[in-house]
Amino acid sequence: LKLEMPTINLDREVTVLATVTGVVQSLKNCALTWKKLISRVLEEQLKKVPQGHGPLAEIDLWREKNATLRALTEQIKLPEVQKVLEILQEADSEFTGDLQIVLSDLNKHQMEAQDNVKFLSTLERHLKNLSTGTGADVISNTIPSLLNALRMVWIMSRHYNKDERMVPLLERISWEISARVRKVVDVQTLFREDTRVAKLKVTEAKTTLEQWKKCYFTTCIQVEESGSERYWKFDVKRLFEKTDYMASICQELHDVFQVVIEELYNIFIPELTTVTENPKGIDGLRREVNIIISPMEDLAFDPFNMKNAHDWALVMEEFREDVTVEIVKQIFVQNHKNPPLYKNHPPVAGAISWSRFLFRRIQHTIIRFQEVEELLATERGKEVKQIYLQVAKKLKEYEDQKYRHWRERTEHILPLLLKDTLLTSSATEEPVTTKKSICFALNFSPEIQEIIIETKYMEQLGLPVPEMARYVALQEDKYLRYTSKLKAMLDRYHKLMDMMNEAETKLLDDYVQELWKILKAGHKRLTWKSVGIGEFIVQCTQTIGKLELLVHQIHHVSEDISSKLRSIESTNLFKFPRSKNGDKLPGAKEFFDYVKCEQVKDVEHMVRKYSAIPQLLIEVEGRVANTNSGKSPKLASYYAYWEHRIYQVLTQLVVKNLQAFNATVLANVPLLQIEAVISLPEVTLQPNANEIEKMTVQAIQDCVEVTKRFVRWMHGTCIECPPQHVKADEVVTFSFYSDVSQSPLIIEQAVLITGNVHKLLASLNKCLNQWKKYDQVWKSDKGAVLDRLAAEKPACVIFDEHLQFYMKVAQEVTQRTMIKDEQFIRLQLAPLASAVQENAKSWVMSLGKLLNELAREELFRLRDEIQVGVLSL
Numbered sequence: 001l002k003l004e005m006p007t008i009n010l011d012r013e014v015t016v017l018a019t020v021t022g023v024v025q026s027l028k029n030c031a032l033t034w035k036k037l038i039s040r041v042l043e044e045q046l047k048k049v050p051q052g053h054g055p056l057a058e059i060d061l062w063r064e065k066n067a068t069l070r071a072l073t074e075q076i077k078l079p080e081v082q083k084v085l086e087i088l089q090e091a092d093s094e095f096t097g098d099l100q101i102v103l104s105d106l107n108k109h110q111m112e113a114q115d116n117v118k119f120l121s122t123l124e125r126h127l128k129n130l131s132t133g134t135g136a137d138v139i140s141n142t143i144p145s146l147l148n149a150l151r152m153v154w155i156m157s158r159h160y161n162k163d164e165r166m167v168p169l170l171e172r173i174s175w176e177i178s179a180r181v182r183k184v185v186d187v188q189t190l191f192r193e194d195t196r197v198a199k200l201k202v203t204e205a206k207t208t209l210e211q212w213k214k215c216y217f218t219t220c221i222q223v224e225e226s227g228s229e230r231y232w233k234f235d236v237k238r239l240f241e242k243t244d245y246m247a248s249i250c251q252e253l254h255d256v257f258q259v260v261i262e263e264l265y266n267i268f269i270p271e272l273t274t275v276t277e278n279p280k281g282i283d284g285l286r287r288e289v290n291i292i293i294s295p296m297e298d299l300a301f302d303p304f305n306m307k308n309a310h311d312w313a314l315v316m317e318e319f320r321e322d323v324t325v326e327i328v329k330q331i332f333v334q335n336h337k338n339p340p341l342y343k344n345h346p347p348v349a350g351a352i353s354w355s356r357f358l359f360r361r362i363q364h365t366i367i368r369f370q371e372v373e374e375l376l377a378t379e380r381g382k383e384v385k386q387i388y389l390q391v392a393k394k395l396k397e398y399e400d401q402k403y404r405h406w407r408e409r410t411e412h413i414l415p416l417l418l419k420d421t422l423l424t425s426s427a428t429e430e431p432v433t434t435k436k437s438i439c440f441a442l443n444f445s446p447e448i449q450e451i452i453i454e455t456k457y458m459e460q461l462g463l464p465v466p467e468m469a470r471y472v473a474l475q476e477d478k479y480l481r482y483t484s485k486l487k488a489m490l491d492r493y494h495k496l497m498d499m500m501n502e503a504e505t506k507l508l509d510d511y512v513q514e515l516w517k518i519l520k521a522g523h524k525r526l527t528w529k530s531v532g533i534g535e536f537i538v539q540c541t542q543t544i545g546k547l548e549l550l551v552h553q554i555h556h557v558s559e560d561i562s563s564k565l566r567s568i569e570s571t572n573l574f575k576f577p578r579s580k581n582g583d584k585l586p587g588a589k590e591f592f593d594y595v596k597c598e599q600v601k602d603v604e605h606m607v608r609k610y611s612a613i614p615q616l617l618i619e620v621e622g623r624v625a626n627t628n629s630g631k632s633p634k635l636a637s638y639y640a641y642w643e644h645r646i647y648q649v650l651t652q653l654v655v656k657n658l659q660a661f662n663a664t665v666l667a668n669v670p671l672l673q674i675e676a677v678i679s680l681p682e683v684t685l686q687p688n689a690n691e692i693e694k695m696t697v698q699a700i701q702d703c704v705e706v707t708k709r710f711v712r713w714m715h716g717t718c719i720e721c722p723p724q725h726v727k728a729d730e731v732v733t734f735s736f737y738s739d740v741s742q743s744p745l746i747i748e749q750a751v752l753i754t755g756n757v758h759k760l761l762a763s764l765n766k767c768l769n770q771w772k773k774y775d776q777v778w779k780s781d782k783g784a785v786l787d788r789l790a791a792e793k794p795a796c797v798i799f800d801e802h803l804q805f806y807m808k809v810a811q812e813v814t815q816r817t818m819i820k821d822e823q824f825i826r827l828q829l830a831p832l833a834s835a836v837q838e839n840a841k842s843w844v845m846s847l848g849k850l851l852n853e854l855a856r857e858e859l860f861r862l863r864d865e866i867q868v869g870v871l872s873l
Contacts, residue, residue, distance in 0.1 A: 001041060001068065003075045006030045010083055018090035027084050028092075031099055034081075038072060038102050042109060045069065054179070055127050055172040062116045069110035076103060112159050119157045123149050130176050136204035139180065143211050146173070147219040155228050167234050170216075174239055177212050181205045181246055182304055185253065191297040199257035206250035209243045216240075246304050252316055256296065259327075295319070328362045329391045336398055346450055348406040349457030355395045355402075356461075362388055403463055410451055411466050417445045418472075418529050422486065422522040422536070440490055440519055444483050444528070452476050479528070485537045486522075492544055493519070499551055503641035504558075507624060507634070511550065515543050553623055557616050561642065564609040565649045571606055573599050573657040573703050574664065576671050585826050588687055591672035592695045596702055607709050610646070614718040617642065631717035639718045650707050650736050651743050657703055658749035665756050670826035676768055678835045681779050683768045685827070689761040696757045700750045708737040760823050767820055771832060774809055777839040786850050799851045803844055810840035 008026050010017060017023050045065050050057035075081060088096045126146035129138055150170075153160050160166055185205045190198050216239070220232040295315055301308040303315075332355070341350035426439040455465045455473040465473075472479075493515075497505075505512065518540055526536055575598040577586050586594065617639065618630050625632040664671065675686045685692075711720040712734045721734040740746065789799075813833040820827040 001037065001071055003037065003072070003081065004030060004033050005080055006084060010080070010087070014083065014086050014090055017087050024087065024091040027088055028095060031084065031088060031096075035099050035102050038106050041068060041072060042102075042105055045109065050172075053172060054131060054176045055123070055169055056131060058169060058172060059117075059120045059124055059127070062113055062120060066110070066113035066117045069106060069113055072106055073110045076106070115157065116159055119153045119160060122153065127173070127176070130173070130180070136184075136208060139177075139208050140211060143177075143208070144215050144218075147215045148222075151219050151223055151226070154223060154230075154232070155226060161230055163234060166232075167238065170234065170239055174212065174243055177208065178243055178246055178304070181209060181250070182302075185250065185304075187253075187296065187299055187303055190253070195257055199254060202250045202253040202257065206247050206254060209247040209250065212243060213240050242306065245306050245309070249303050249312065256319060325362050325387050325391060328358045329387070332358055332391065332394065332398075344453075346454045346457060348402050349454050349461060351402050352399050352461055352463075353457070355399050359392055359395045362391060403458070406454060406458075407466060410454070410469050413447065414451055414466075414468055414472065417448050417451075419527050420445060421524065422526045422528070422530075422533065423490075423519065425520070425523045438516060438519075440493065440523065442483060442486050442490060444479070444486075448472065448479070448528070452479075482533050482537070485541075489537060489540050489544065492548075493540075496544060496548055496551060499555070503638055504551065504554060507554070507620075507638045508547065508550065510634075511547050515540075515547060518543055550623060554620055557620050561613055561616050564613060565645065568606045568609055569649045569653050569656070571602050571653060571657075572660070573602060573653070573706060574661045574699075575599075575602075576664070585670060585673040588672050588674055588692050588695055592699055595699055599702060599706065603706050603709055606706075610710055613642065613646070614713070614720070617718045630719050631714075633716065635718075636716040639713060639716065642718070643713055646710070647736055647739060650710060651740050651746070654704055654707065654740060655743070655745045655749060658700065658746065658753060661699070661703075662749060662753045662756060665753060665760070665824050668821070668823060670821045671824045673826040673828055674764075675828045675830075676771075676832040678778055678832060678839075681775075683771050683775075683832060685761070685764060685768070686831075689758075689765065692761060693754065693757060697754060700753060704741050704746060704750075705737060707740045708733070708735045710736045712736060756823075760825060763822060764820070764825065764827050767822075767827065768832075771836070774813070774836050774840075777806070777809055777836055777843065782843065782846060786846055789847075789850060790854065793854055796851070799847060802847050806840045806843040806847070810837045810844070813837050813840075 006027055008023055010023075045068060048061060048065065050061045085096065085099075088099075123146065126142050126149060129142040130146065133139055133142060150166070154166060155161070160169070185202055190201070193201075223232050295318060299315070301311055303312045335354075339351045339354040341347065342353060345353060420443050422443060423440045424443045425441075451469055452473045455469045458465050459470075497512075500508065518536075522536055522540070526533060574595055577591060577594040579585050585591075614630055617635070618628050620638070621630065621632045621635050622628050625634045674692070676683060677686045678684075679686075687695075713719055714721050724732045724734070726732050813836045816829065816833060818828070818830040818833060820829060
């Protein structure tokens with residue numbers, strides 16, 4: 001498009017040219033030509049519509065408009081055109097008014113086209129992905145981005161922020177998505193593809209359609225939250241009616257493939273492969289499946305077109321009827337040997353209920369099928385009806401066979417089950433007195449309960465039941481009551497027998513024998529048809545209750561005895577003195593004397609507890625044997641049991657205390673102290689190692705001899721043995737000492753303790769070896785050394801060496817560590833250091849005195865020589 005330019009010369013001034021009539025008229029004619037051209041172009045552009053149904057066509061339209069209008073706008077801006085407009089304005093302003101209106105319209109529409117192209121271009125990449133992108137993931141990723149870009153256009157654009165602009169664009173996008181789905185889900189070829197691939201296609205198509213709608217509503221919310229004054233309140237039906245319908249079709253296609261893949265191919269064919277060796281059955285099922293889906297392969301209409309909704313509904317209805325009958329048939333074939341049961345249903349009645357459920361399922365289906373005469377009249381409809389009749393016949397035969405077999409078996413086995421005894425027993429033909437306990441179990445067959453339940457359900461199903469089965473079913477509450485009480489009674493019996501140890505079982509043998517005699521009636525004589533079951537339960541319960549009471553009383557006494565024995569066993573026989581003044585620890589003798597003294601006190605308490613045990617056993621004797629002698633033959637084994645327990649407790653008492661004492665010996669916590677002293681000619685411990693080892697051995701012996709205070713009982717009694725006079729001056733008391741002292745554990749601990757103490761003392765003695773370098777201080781004969789020095793009269797330097805040595809010793813010993821802690825003994829080295837220092841000082845004094853005497857003698861000698869010399873002069 002090109003504006004026609006005036007042919008006259010316009011070089012003069014505007015004001016001059018505006019006065020020239022010929023020029024003005026020529027320019028008016030030219031301007032009229034421009035006006036007509038621009039008006040015609042505007043009219044044509046406004047009438048133009050997008051060439052296509054998709055959104056890209058709308059972008060192309062606005063680009064074309066923008067190019068056309070911009071070409072005109074650019075020409076209007078040319079200097080020549082502008083000068084013409086100025087001349088006409090100067091010459092005749094009324095004439096230019098209409099032209100200015102047209103030019104204004106041109107500018108307005110060009111600006112609109114330009115603005116729309118700018119904003120729609122931001123959508124172009126997303127729309128191209130939507131139109132030509134490959135893969136469902138590309139489209140799925142594009143839709144959210146596209147709607148977000150549309151939201152920005154709505155907010156920022158001056159023209160696409162109105163319903164009349166945005167709604168058509170959204171419709172075109174919806175059409176584009178629908179077209180992509182139609183292209184992917186081509187029903188004509190879909191059912192010829194691999195079923196899994198086809199299922200995936202329809203699933204992705206449905207997801208895409210649903211995502212389009214979901215993302216739209218998400219964007220609506222975002223627009224509102226953005227603060228925009230205009231919300232997306234568009235006609236939802238206009239935008240999504242078609243896509244929603246297509247999504248529903250995709251869901252139905254998905255259901256078809258789901259049935260074909262999972263319920264027919266994946267379930268029944270593997271099952272048939274497992275249960276049959278005939279491949280013809282498998283091939284037949286495959287053919288039937290292919291027949292079921294064949295109507296969909298030959299569709300003569302587009303199922304995605306809403307106008308064909310009725311035709312598509314008929315196809316789906318026929319498919320559902322076909323599939324239902326086929327599925328029921330295959331379910332029956334697969335599960336008839338082991339049918340799934342309703343909760344709490346018995347096997348036979350449950351199987352019949354299952355077969356009737358399958359029948360009702362296909363019956364309901366065929367009734368709906370018959371209501372649609374169009375389906376029933378087809379060849380396929382007649383085939384479905386025939387299959388239905390065959391399946392219904394098999395289900396009825398299955399029910400009849402199950403019922404007949406159950407009735408025959410019930411009439412045969414129920415009388416036998418009712419003849420079972422109430423209880424079964426673990427007892428054999430050997431005397432029960434040799435057994436600690438006999439186990440009894442309820443002998444109520446689960447088959448009776450099953451027959452009762454089957455009978456009730458059979459009657460609910462309207463099937464006749466045997467008279468005996470009906471009678472037993474009516475007595476169900478009575479049988480439940482009996483079995484519940486018998487179970488409770490047996491649980492109580494077994495709990496009671498488990499409560500008793502072997503000694504208590506022997507003690508109460510007469511009572512246990514009486515209870516077993518009563519229980520044997522339920523094992524040998526009473527059956528489920530007997531009339532004395534209730535009395536039997538009462539008698540058993542009462543007898544168990546009496547024995548329970550006696551056992552609890554014995555356990556009470558037993559716990560009292562055990563408490564005393566626990567107290568004895570936990571007694572600490574090695575209680576140690578505490579230090580008096582912080583670091584001041586007791587000496588060895590004081591330490592062991594304290595242990596012995598405390599031990600004596602504790603033993604008195606222990607003996608008092610031990611002496612109280614026979615009286616408690618006499619209390620048991622009174623309850624069991626109705627005597628109080630302490631020597632009842634019925635309790636002989638019970639006395640022996642407790643005497644053995646006492647032996648075990650005393651053995652543990654000694655072992656634990658020796659273990660604790662050994663741990664004390666090894667622990668690095670000093671409890672007693674000894675001293676290092678000079679005992680010429682050596683340095684030694686005080687008390688010495690032999691004395692300390694003797695004290696340790698005596699402490700061990702005292703611990704073991706504690707058991708001498710526990711006097712044994714006379715055989716078969718709980719009465720202490722009196723002292724035995726072996727000789728006139730010798731009395732022997734039978735105690736636990738002779739047995740306890742022979743325990744290998746005790747002997748082992750005693751050897752271990754003495755060995756550890758010996759090692760400790762050896763280590764302390766080794767520590768004293770460090771003082772041997774000073775032994776010259778106390779070992780040398782001071783008198784002989786001084787006499788030798790006096791005779792030799794050495795130089796002063798010799799005396800100085802001796803004096804320096806002894807002074808150094810006196811100073812050095814004061815700087816040594818005075819305490820040595822090792823394990824449980826503290827060695828005090830201060831007495832030894834003091835003795836060494838005193839001896840060293842004594843040497844210094846003696847040497848000084850000798851030096852003084854020798855110096856005096858030499859001085860007097862010099863004096864005499866000087867005097868002789870003076871006189872000779």
